Amino acid sequence: MLTIRKSEDRGHADHGWLQSHHSFSFADYYDPAHMAWGNLRVINDDVIAPGGGFGTHPHRDMEIVTYVTAGLLAHKDSMGNGTDIPPGDVQRMSAGTGIRHSEFNHAPDAETRLLQIWIEPRTKGITPGYEQKSFGDAEKRGHLRLIASEDGADGSVTIHADAALYAGLFDGAETATLALDPARKAYVHVVRGALAVNGEKLIQGDAALLTNENNLNLRDGHDAEVLVFDLAP
16 A cells, blocks of 8 residues: 655745755644654655754653755764764764754755654664765665664664655666565655556655555656665554
């Protein structure tokens, strides 16, 4: 079964310096029909204006993955990490017993766009942790590249959750197929462009929620960037 969630049906928050679209209930956006999908709790599609950013704030007991698609995100945290996250890099923070961090776009004349993803951990109260790795376009071109997994397989970042996250770029005749366990859930988020997901056309910001499916097929891409989640039931 495949259900499409259109981009325009997401929650939206306008903070001036931040435009944020929420795939699931978050902050002041509440929709009891869209609280989570399996253990995927948050996908926020954020655009940060030049000079804007999130001041220091806390998290705990969540696996947080940041996927930057444009601009540069400056990160600092209570674990002593201070780094810039460019497009192609994937950041993983395990909040565990508690962390504090900030995120800013220091560019004077360019926006930063990112997807902030929260996945519920398998175990609460773990020691906080941080990881950042780069995955170039060549690794994702016409292919679903594993970028986050519970065991850090294939050089992916390690998340302490029963989930795997793939990223891909598709255009023209490029296609990809991913075998799915029908007992689990899958989620497809179109970051940009357009493509067909199991025959259904999706455009930027759209998502496909899958249950009881054996395969995922991606094709007919038009400058498409996509994230695919394999999730606990």
